[in-house]
Amino acid sequence: MENYIWLFATAGGAAILGLALAYGLSSQRKLSRAEKERQDDKVEDLYGKR
Numbered sequence: 200m201e202n203y204i205w206l207f208a209t210a211g212g213a214a215i216l217g218l219a220l221a222y223g224l225s226s227q228r229k230l231s232r233a234e235k236e237r238q239d240d241k242v243e244d245l246y247g248k249r
Contacts, residue, residue: 230238
């Protein structure tokens with residue numbers, strides 16, 4: 200019985216981590232064109248143009 204507890208703990212931990220990663224990746228949204236342009240401008244201001 201004690202072995203099953205460790206099995207559930209390790210498998211459950213991996214499942215919870217996988218679900219959290221899946222949720223985080225699926226809830227990210229894409230930047231709009233205007234947001235992307237503002238981001239690019241700020242990065243160029245910060246690092247300078249090449």
